[in-house]
Amino acid sequence: MSQNLEGSRRAPKMYPPIEPYETGKLKVSDLHTLYYEVSGNPKGNPVVFLHGGPGNGTDAKDRAYFNPEKYKIVLFDQRGSGKSTPTASLEENTTWDLVKDMEKLREQLKIDKWNVFGGSWGSTLALAYSESHPDRVKSLVLRGIFTLRKSELRFFYQEGTSHLFPDAWWEEYIAPIPEPERQDMVTAYHAQLNSADEEVSLRAAKAWSKWEMATSKLYVDPAQLAHVEDDKWATAFAKIENHYFVNDGFMRDGQLLEKQEIDKIRHIPCIVVQGRYDVVCPATTAYDLKKVWPEITLHIVPDAGHSAREPGTSKLLVEAADKFADL
Template structure:
């Protein structure tokens, strides 16, 4: 990854009566525009996200999606759907006077990248995706109900702890009730447990520093509430919509590189493989010694290489 850099411009963009987005620009003011779509939903951007891109070649655009990071109001679920976010990306593109841009996203960011590209294929020069997630019921069930639980039983016990035994047949729904509780203590306790489950399982080698993020009240509240809101609503789309051949046909002409950790137990490799089967034109790299995180060495290296390749398009 490239050395750390600071933004040369930050700003806010009012996208509805409720929501205002934070965005930042770094790299080359006259460079090729690339927009970074963060994960979660609700995760927010991080300074390290700038470092996937060559700052000499790229105009690097990062923003926090509705309710996440520095966008306001924090953790707000009103007017917060996949299609609201797709519209926001377009509003940001227009605000920044960008004609076409490269789109880069991992995990939920890959979901949003596909949804945006399928809605606005004429605005996307390339797609660089990591940890493919298409929000199918089977994917949610694997991570939040039964699947990853078999690999991380001790962490799974902590994830189960806030939920009464009689409600554990549908954990996403059970968490929904607690994450929207009027009682602050109930809500924050549930938010930290939900967030910690993802932090513990997202790297091949558990990273204590990453896990510690889940203990921050404001981060956990936004991350857990927004994620759960999207998941309990099936991403506000038809099951399997993003993989449907008629949707893929809209973007088949767009160059696309996918980087997938073999041992990703948050967004398992089966989804990236399903994307490759319906869209054989993509370049799919399966990293043999990586989990879900974009920061694992083999994954980061391939993401940077893909971004470097597309900079000259």
């Protein structure tokens, strides 16, 4: 485990912006079609980027963690997210559907094995995929470890982060929920997010989304929360996230950290980058992963929260990807 305060404060060495040389739509079921893109070197080392949420979608900046001369960079929007259709659909949308989608995409792109890179929910999906298909994974770079245990969900949505943000952000998050229903916020939000009343649903979606966005960085600029007002984005983000969380990720509590599951991937080189002050996915989960999988390299960034875009975190993520570029 390492901490480097001086290094974490340096400007991140992100790669310059690039455009994809291939974009496409992949029909993965009778209902769902995924958007995907490929950039970088067509003959490079394949890497797949797994976005967070679930429900967030990818962004052009997500390509910048990877050396475009060495990597064949694959981004895709998970079911219901980003440019994938139908937007915000909860039907046929589970962790294991997404794992199957990754295999379909890998086969579509004629990739034998790829490096897997994911943060927050992306780390959850990366672990679920790797434990399902360990023979298809060259390396793992993970950030803000999240394994969907009940204790993790309770800390962020019920009681934990609320002790650090008791003021405006928390007050706005609980406001849509009547006081008698606040003993189980995830379930209460599920009812409102799926209300037939669009006004009720949208208000809940924006409040749910703002709570996460407002607490994701050590220093949050309120101006950076403007995208929460995007109705389409907030609806997909909140509805899909809540759908997964109210269903416990469609897995056993703690499944991804079970020894028999970790044993399947123990041979895969793995680097984890974790913000010390991450209140969305607290460092205890990354440390629990380290305890059951001591072979991983765990970097705890002493001056970072949850976001991948904080300087110390992004710098270490780029360095981790660079380390595996020639794998």
